[in-house]
Amino acid sequence: MVFAPFPARKLLSRCTVSKVLMRGNHVVAEAAVRAGCRFYFGYPITPQNEIPEYMSERLSKIEGAAFVQAESEIASIHMVIGASMAGARAMTSSSGPGISLKQEGISFLAGLELPAVIVNMSRGGPGLGNIAPSQSDYFQATRGGGHGDYRNIVLGPNSGQELANLTFAAFDLADRYRTPVILLGDGMLGQMMEPVEFPPEVPVKKLPQKDWVLSGAKGRPSRFIRSLLLDVTEEEEHNWKLMRKYEKITKEEVQWETYATEDAKMVVVAFGTAARIAKGAIKRVREQGLRVGLLRPISLWPFPSRVTKELSKKVRFFLVFELNMGQMVEDVRLALEGAGEVHFYGRPGGVIPTPVEISRIISSQYYQKKLG
């Protein structure tokens, strides 16, 4: 492990060791560049400012790359659309209020079938909220957020290493399915420093050619990329086409982690930072003999519904823990289809409970349900 003080980027270029200690926001930016992203368009908003700052320097050193600090989150998502139309791997990042502004653009990305990566380092809300970490943008990310029938692929990292791995995965998924991918982090993940080993760099020239891009009609007929389909039958067919794409993604791209569920009588379901806290809490209660496990969805859309339902064959009690007022809990209830009992414990507003606090919540639930 190499201790790399801020600014980590200067040291990274001289770094010959593979593992670095790096701030989450920097990890996302560095991972994006190594995954072949050469175009970043963003706007300052806490707690993700380090992403545009890092990109502004990193991309300036790469021939042909471009960083633009746009005039708004609206402008930046549309710059991503333009860059994506030209075939480039492009990214933007923001926090809740800025992601709200981007919703029309994200709907367009889905309708235009364009790849793009959108990073959300969530904060307290609604409205201006605060700059502390929260998970209150789960609905916004997984339920579309914008207008029309579409889905975003949503990935929920819970560590610096996952920020790196899932950023790489986000670009691959976006290109493979021609669809927007949201990396749903939070202010804590963005700010904390952890050791990270980056996946192997993707050479931009080796990326698969896209045969649908806008590049000037040289040696081929002209083409246009649009989502306006005035003919209702055409629009219907387009929606079914998107639906089939989402079905394929649901079948093939689900990711999750289970911890200590083999003999569990109660399973905590949590994602991202909440899952880190929950794991710490579960380790504590396990020491006292409580049989509690953790289900951690990593792909928030597609949600690991089948896995959740499977667990209900052996486990009756589910405690959903989120840093919000109850969002992912709805997906858990939907997945269980009435099997088992679901309880929810949430802390909104940017409050981060400690593993000790959560272990008490778990114990109290466990004994209330007479599981021990």
Place this chain on the structure above:
Amino acid sequence: MKKVFSRPKSLKPAPFHYCPGCGHSILHRLIGEVIDEMNLQERIIGIPPAGCAVLAYNYFDIDMGEASHGRAAALATGLKRVLPDRIVFTYQGDGDIAAIGTAETIHAAARGEKVTTIFVNNGVYGMTGGQMAPTSILGQNTTTTPGGRKESRDGCPINLSEMLAVAKGSAYIERTAINSPANILKTKKAIAKAFQVQLKGLGFSLVEVLSPCPTNWKMTSVESWKWIEEVMMKSFPIGVIKDTTG
């Protein structure tokens, strides 16, 4: 005798869906002629507006990418940053540019993005049925200013081209009209110059074209040409607003 005037190659043979006398039809042809004459068909990418010309890709035989209302300048920025050697132009109405898209347009100009914008100013929101536009003039009757645009209630029209000229990144800004054969030819020259400015990488270029909308102005085509001359040009004088090309 030989043929001296025919349809530009870079326009598809489709008949326009625009109203009789619509400015879009003339402008599409002018842009097609310029693309032909400057041999740009294989390296040009256009961004249509949300507006009557939203289906411009049915007419231009070039690569085109759809933008949501007002955001064409941002799309153009993204496209041009990835493909700096292509010609990227936006084709936008007055609402697209000067209402919802004001920030994107001003900042593209301020950044000196090497793209071209064709600003179709017909003083009204055509596609949605004739509501007030940022360039509707005082006293103009529209569906959201019955009785005429009033300063106290609706504010005054915006002269966006003059505002853009202040930005250091704008290299060439001209306002023309398409209400007479002479002005139509001047407009064509301005469009060609705007593309030249982009080819030379000099900065942001924009041509604002005073364009007739006989349907929503509730006039005949011939009357609409007169209205541009006698009324519109008083609020939007034609001529070169900025030219740093020396």
Place this chain on the structure above:
Amino acid sequence: MTTGFIEIDLEFCKDCKLCMSVCPHQLIETSDRLNKKGYYPAYFTDKDQKKEERKCTGCGLCAISCPEIAIEVYRV
């Protein structure tokens, strides 16, 4: 001596009458036969004249003004 000639595509014309308003010799008039779109298209009256009496110079002002690109112009 006529130096020009035009051809108007009657199916493209939408009867905006702009061509008529710019022709220096008033050689275009509204015809009395509907086209498929339901317009009375513009009609080049010079073509009904004998060659010696034709006035069209092929100036092209009509074609420049036509929104529909319905006019093709010929010139010596």
